Amino acid sequence: MDYNKFYSADVPSFLKSPVREIFRAVDLSNVCSFAGGYPAADTFPVAEMPALTARVLEKYGTRPLQYGATQGIPELCEVIARRYNVPVSQVQITTSSQQGIDVCTRVLVDPGDIVLANNPVYLGALQSFSSYRAKVVGIEDYLSQAAAPSCRPGKPKFIYVIPDFNNPSGRTMTLQEREELVRIARELDVLIVEDSPYRELRYSGEPVKTIRELAPERTLHLGSFSKIFAPGFRLGWIIGPEALLDKIYTCKQCLDLCPPVLNQFLAAEFISSGALDANLVKTIDAYRQRRDKMVSLLEKYMPSGVTWTHPEGGLFLWLTLPPQVDTVRMYDKALARGVAYVAGSFFYTDGSHRNTMRLNFSFVDEAKMEPGIRLLAALVSGSEVPDIE
Numbered sequence: 001m002d003y004n005k006f007y008s009a010d011v012p013s014f015l016k017s018p019v020r021e022i023f024r025a026v027d028l029s030n031v032c033s034f035a036g037g038y039p040a041a042d043t044f045p046v047a048e049m050p051a052l053t054a055r056v057l058e059k060y061g062t063r064p065l066q067y068g069a070t071q072g073i074p075e076l077c078e079v080i081a082r083r084y085n086v087p088v089s090q091v092q093i094t095t096s097s098q099q100g101i102d103v104c105t106r107v108l109v110d111p112g113d114i115v116l117a118n119n120p121v122y123l124g125a126l127q128s129f130s131s132y133r134a135k136v137v138g139i140e141d142y143l144s145q146a147a148a149p150s151c152r153p154g155k156p157k158f159i160y161v162i163p164d165f166n167n168p169s170g171r172t173m174t175l176q177e178r179e180e181l182v183r184i185a186r187e188l189d190v191l192i193v194e195d196s197p198y199r200e201l202r203y204s205g206e207p208v209k210t211i212r213e214l215a216p217e218r219t220l221h222l223g224s225f226s227k228i229f230a231p232g233f234r235l236g237w238i239i240g241p242e243a244l245l246d247k248i249y250t251c252k253q254c255l256d257l258c259p260p261v262l263n264q265f266l267a268a269e270f271i272s273s274g275a276l277d278a279n280l281v282k283t284i285d286a287y288r289q290r291r292d293k294m295v296s297l298l299e300k301y302m303p304s305g306v307t308w309t310h311p312e313g314g315l316f317l318w319l320t321l322p323p324q325v326d327t328v329r330m331y332d333k334a335l336a337r338g339v340a341y342v343a344g345s346f347f348y349t350d351g352s353h354r355n356t357m358r359l360n361f362s363f364v365d366e367a368k369m370e371p372g373i374r375l376l377a378a379l380v381s382g383s384e385v386p387d388i389e
């Protein structure tokens with residue numbers, strides 16, 4: 001049967017994530033994977049989970065197994081409000097920050113509307129924007145077009161940014177850059193969606209004010225438990241102006257009625273007992289070592305002409321290779337020899353920058369990091385090196 005006639009006009013705009021396709025095709029336990037944004041499994045509080053679950057069920061009885069409030073259970077909303085110093089009324093719990101991006105886009109965007117974003121862009125955000133048929137335009141491109149009166153583009157709906165430890169670039173915006181972004185948003189009178197799943201994973205340098213702190217009246221700040229607790233929980237939050245959250249709240253009722261209730265109780269208990277912060281100290285320490293190890297391996301093995309970012313936090317490094325290297329074509333060779341990464345061009349709306357790649361340092365088995373980087377370096381420089389075991 002031909003099902004095509006049944007699909008909505010949105011369906012052709014659904015994009016498959018090349019990163020998730022990599023995971024579908026590859027058994028991660030068998031390769032040296034620099035590909036996904038997976039946290040290291042040994043940062044998960046596995047040993048604490050039985051006691052945590054028992055405590056939650058003893059304290060709250062059947063509530064963790066019942067439907068909960070659309071905003072999120074009050075216990076978790078209060079914990080988030082206290083942690084980030086905002087009123088509870090400015091908190092909405094989400095079923096992951098991917099849902100946060102999606103629900104913001106659904107509430108704010110009509111087909112054909114412009115969303116401004118930095119290039120390269122987080123793939124999951126590109127997928128959401130595209131699914132609502134938004135037009136993604138680079139901030140710089142928009143501003144230069146807007147300066148030429150002959151080709152004035154439409155008015156954007158919001159600016160999407162990842163100010164801390166960007167996925168994929170690893171970059172962190174300076175305070176001046178954030179202030180400039182806020183100035184532009186105010187001048188254009190657009191909202192800002194500040195996607196911030198990595199903010200608490202800082203390994204060096206000093207925290208910079210969030211965009212929300214600089215412009216609370218026009219910012220929807222998205223947080224996530226995925227990188228600081230466990231992505232399997234699928235929990236995140238949005239902090240923003242009450243009027244905007246009210247629309248998001250109503251939209252969320254269409255999506256899932258309420259976020260997963262048991263997971264919310266576990267998260268609330270994990271934070272309020274102090275266990276999250278204790279676990280974070282260990283996680284940050286482990287990730288700092290991994291970042292430093294990857295940087296030193298790149299210094300050791302990569303040929304001249306290759307550069308990379310030195311992120312102050314987060315999970316990714318961004319490599320720029322000599323212009324003749326095509327990381328899309330190189331990928332199959334790398335995978336056949338046991339190494340996975342993500343080609344940088346996947347994060348560009350126009351598929352450009354084929355000489356870039358994103359490397360994740362949190363997930364890879366530490367023993368495989370050195371042979372993995374050595375193999376990538378050999379492929380870049382066209383020399384021979386043994387496959388990864």
Ligand SMILES: Cc1ncc(COP(=O)(O)O)c(C=O)c1O
Pocket residue numbers: 037096097098099122124162167195196197223224225226231235236
């Ligand atoms: C920038 C960014 N935003 C959102 C997400 C989605 O996170 P979550 O697991 O909370 O859906 C990710 C995941 O990697 C990400 O890198």
